[in-house]
Amino acid sequence: xxxxxxxxxxxxxxxxxxxxxxxxxxxxxxxxxxxxxxxxxxxxxxxxxxxxxxxxxxxxxxxxxxxxxxxxxxxxxxxxxxxxxxxxxxxxxxxxxxxxxxxxxxxxxxxxxxxxxxxxxxxxxxxxxxxxxxxxxxxxxxxxxxxxxxxxxxxxxxxxxxxxxxxxxxxxxxxxxxxxxxxxxxxxxxxxxxxxxxxxxxxxxxxxxxxxxxxxxxxxxxxxxxxxxxxxxxxxxxxxxxxxxxxxxxxxxxxxxxxxxxxxxxxxxxxxxxxxxxxxxxxxxxxxxxxxxxxxxxxxxxxxxxxxxxxxxxxxxxxxxxxxxxxxxxxxxxxxxxxxxxxxxxxxxxxxxxxxxxxxxxxxxxxxxxxxxxxxxxx
Amino acid sequence: xxxxxxxxxxxxxxxxxxxxxxxxxxxxxxxxxxxxxxxxxxxxxxxxxxxxxxxxxxxxxxxxxxxxxxxxxxxxxxxxxxxxxxxxxxxxxxxxxxxxxxxxxxxxxxxxxxxxxxxxxxxxxxxxxxxxxxxxxxxxxxxxxxxxxxxxxxxxxxxxxxxxxxxxxxxxxxxxxxxxxxxxxxxxxxxxxxxxxxxxxxxxxxxxxxxxxxxxxxxxxxxxxxxxxxxxxxxxxxxxxxxxxxxxxxxxxxxxxxxxxxxxxxxxxxxxxxxxxxxxxxxxxxxxxxxxxxxxxxxxxxxxxxxxxxxxxxxxxxxxxxxxxxxxxxxxxxxxxxxxxxxxxxxxxxxxxxxxxxxxxxxxxxxxxxxxxxxxx
Numbered sequence: 001x002x003x004x005x006x007x008x009x010x011x012x013x014x015x016x017x018x019x020x021x022x023x024x025x026x027x028x029x030x031x032x033x034x035x036x037x038x039x040x041x042x043x044x045x046x047x048x049x050x051x052x053x054x055x056x057x058x059x060x061x062x063x064x065x066x067x068x069x070x071x072x073x074x075x076x077x078x079x080x081x082x083x084x085x086x087x088x089x090x091x092x093x094x095x096x097x098x099x100x101x102x103x104x105x106x107x108x109x110x111x112x113x114x115x116x117x118x119x120x121x122x123x124x125x126x127x128x129x130x131x132x133x134x135x136x137x138x139x140x141x142x143x144x145x146x147x148x149x150x151x152x153x154x155x156x157x158x159x160x161x162x163x164x165x166x167x168x169x170x171x172x173x174x175x176x177x178x179x180x181x182x183x184x185x186x187x188x189x190x191x192x193x194x195x196x197x198x199x200x201x202x203x204x205x206x207x208x209x210x211x212x213x214x215x216x217x218x219x220x221x222x223x224x225x226x227x228x229x230x231x232x233x234x235x236x237x238x239x240x241x242x243x244x245x246x247x248x249x250x251x252x253x254x255x256x257x258x259x260x261x262x263x264x265x266x267x268x269x270x271x272x273x274x275x276x277x278x279x280x281x282x283x284x285x286x287x288x289x290x291x292x293x294x295x296x297x298x299x300x301x302x303x304x305x306x307x308x309x310x311x312x313x314x315x316x317x318x319x320x321x322x323x324x325x326x327x328x329x330x331x332x333x334x335x336x337x338x339x340x341x342x343x344x345x346x347x348x349x350x351x352x353x354x355x356x357x358x359x360x361x362x363x364x365x366x367x368x369x370x371x372x373x374x375x376x377x378x379x
Numbered sequence: 380x381x382x383x384x385x386x387x388x389x390x391x392x393x394x395x396x397x398x399x400x401x402x403x404x405x406x407x408x409x410x411x412x413x414x415x416x417x418x419x420x421x422x423x424x425x426x427x428x429x430x431x432x433x434x435x436x437x438x439x440x441x442x443x444x445x446x447x448x449x450x451x452x453x454x455x456x457x458x459x460x461x462x463x464x465x466x467x468x469x470x471x472x473x474x475x476x477x478x479x480x481x482x483x484x485x486x487x488x489x490x491x492x493x494x495x496x497x498x499x500x501x502x503x504x505x506x507x508x509x510x511x512x513x514x515x516x517x518x519x520x521x522x523x524x525x526x527x528x529x530x531x532x533x534x535x536x537x538x539x540x541x542x543x544x545x546x547x548x549x550x551x552x553x554x555x556x557x558x559x560x561x562x563x564x565x566x567x568x569x570x571x572x573x574x575x576x577x578x579x580x581x582x583x584x585x586x587x588x589x590x591x592x593x594x595x596x597x598x599x600x601x602x603x604x605x606x607x608x609x610x611x612x613x614x615x616x617x618x619x620x621x622x623x624x625x626x627x628x629x630x631x632x633x634x635x636x637x638x639x640x641x642x643x644x645x646x647x648x649x650x651x652x653x654x655x656x657x658x659x660x661x662x663x664x665x666x667x668x669x670x671x672x673x674x675x676x677x678x679x680x681x682x683x684x685x686x687x688x689x690x691x692x693x694x695x696x697x698x699x700x701x702x703x704x705x706x707x708x709x710x711x712x713x714x715x716x717x718x719x720x721x722x723x724x725x726x727x728x729x730x731x732x733x734x735x736x737x738x739x740x741x742x743x744x745x746x747x748x749x750x751x752x753x754x755x756x
Binding site: 073079182 | 449450451452453454455456459460463464466467468469470482483484485486487488594595674677678680681
């Protein structure tokens with residue numbers, strides 16, 4: 001069905017055979033770009049990219065293989081927020097302060113309060129001076145389970161969330177699943193940089209910065225500004241489902257190239273922020289030089305990783321590292337920058353990392369990998 | 380073959396012990412005949428059959444640790460990331476002053492980075508704070524480790540802890556020629572009591588802890604005792620000449636000390652250098668060590684079987700490393716007790732579900748079958 005939509009749709013290109021050849025090659029070749037993704041990226045109805053540029057788009061499924069090759073599996077512990085925070089606490093790099101950890105299996109963090117059971121967690125949250133807080137799972141993705149907590153209301157024994165909603169404390173804490181989340185973190189609620197607050201309203205907005213280690217150098221290869229909208233407490237795009245926007249970033253200057261959002265099921269460019277009405281055109285992200293410097297310094301410490309996906313919040317106290325993703329979505333970059341993720345740098349880092357990846361495979365995996373490598377070779 | 384003959388020749392009940400040795404070789408213990416004889420289980424008349432069957436072969440360490448520890452946490456096997464992790468928690472660890480890495484790919488906060496021979500020479504002659512301890516980042520069993528007492532400017536020589544000397548240029552050249560990452564770190568000094576027993580070489584404990592449904596528990600502990608000119612205290616299956624002491628984990632009391640002589644591990648009463656009598660010795664600050672490891676161990680959420688090395692120093696206990704794969708023979712020799720204790724079984728049971736959940740479909744199908752083989756019968 002999707003093939004027909006691509007080939008015969010209202011805005012289909014006038015050369016259906018070359019298009020058919022292209023989509024099949026990208027679907028079954030190393031790009032693994034699904035027909036649906038081809039449509040989502042609007043490669044079938046916009047003529048703004050040439051064939052070579054289109055061929056650089058990757059299917060989101062490729063993120064696993066790409067990151068497994070580039071990043072040492074033994075370092076994936078840093079994908080969890082608790083160990084990552086502890087690891088980075090040794091440096092002077094800015095990270096949010098974790099005040100308390102709620103976990104039934106005794107996970108903790110030096111310097112933070114350990115909440116071992118439901119009663120301890122509710123008692124902690126009934127203390128007004130602990131607010132405002134930000135709650136998030138130690139192990140999670142797409143911002144699932146992350147919430148801003150504004151205050152405690154003793155008269156109704158409820159929590160008021162940042163978006164104004166209220167819930168009974170016990171009911172909310174019972175709904176948390178610390179075992180699945182590998183610990184729930186109650187951390188400092190970051191305040192947005194004044195410039196970000198002016199454009200996006202009073203909530204934190206972050207940048208996804210992807211960098212590579214090639215030889216001795218860490219280089220930023222792509223960056224995306226995640227723009228929260230409406231009553232969202234998080235800025236995650238969630239493939240467009242969240243209603244948030246994405247901004248493509250010029251990695252040299254921090255200037256916004258374009259902003260997109262999902263409108264009527266399609267990715268469309270957006271000129272102004274829907275809540276504040278501020279124009280995105282020519283907008284330059286605050287503290288961009290500091291962002292690049294922090295990413296470079298932080299990447300130095302991740303010796304086992306050659307492909308980094310940093311989430312950096314732009315706050316009133318400067319850029320703050322939220323996390324590093326060991327495996328990260330590629331669609332963010334491709335939608336925001338309208339540019340395929342596969343670049344010369346990505347190919348170089350992939351090739352450079354291959355011997356280490358290969359070394360860790362078992363004998364049968366090596367046999368399969370040999371075949372996979374042939375398929376993986378981009379053409 | 381020789382071991383089988385030894386069992387038949389030396390055992391008080393040859394056929395029963397031979398049967399036991401075969402069972403332990405092919406069963407979940409994977410105890411080789413050589414190990415069965417080394418542990419002197421064939422002549423033992425103190426341990427019960429059940430006690431003897433808790434001994435496991437060294438090969439089992441891989442499978443045991445893989446079942447308990449998540450692969451994603453194996454980065455802590457390397458000293459640089461482990462040090463950074465421990466620095467974050469302000470755990471007591473040796474200070475790393477400098478790192479040599481030809482590829483300049485390793486970083487650690489507040490550490491000098493060296494990447495060539497000239498840089499090493501310059502560091503050792505002008506910047507280093509002596510005494511120093513050097514070791515490769517991924518070293519096991521103390522391989523490649525050396526203690527440097529001082530640098531003699533006149534002769535341009537490094538003076539090692541054991542009094543030997545080496546030209547600084549030669550030392551730098553040797554390091555630069557090999558491909559390993561080398562650490563230059565604080566030389567730890569033994570506490571007063573330990574210095575009177577073992578001299579100036581540092582002595583450490585191996586404490587193995589496990590996470591169970593009821594929290595962290597100590598499974599076994601032993602004391603590694605340096606002897607002679609050895610600069611490290613590793614036992615290396617007895618080859619190093621160092622001694623091993625068993626520890627009562629409740630009290631920290633040293634139960635028995637062993638050495639390897641004439642290819643046989645046997646009890647020893649006195650330290651061969653100082654003549655110190657080991658009987659009634661209690662490890663200094665034992666309770667503090669346990670408290671410290673319990674706190675530290677809690678942060679290692681991906682590691683359910685943790686093998687800690689804790690140096691006994693003049694500034695108190697210092698964590699030198701965590702081993703994601705720890706040798707089991709040191710526990711079995713020093714405590715005269717099989718490693719597969721009921722406590723370890725609890726750790727294995729606790730770790731099994733998460734272990735299974737991370738396997739591929741096909742491995743998950745094979746694993747329950749392997750589990751049956753793995754169980755001790």
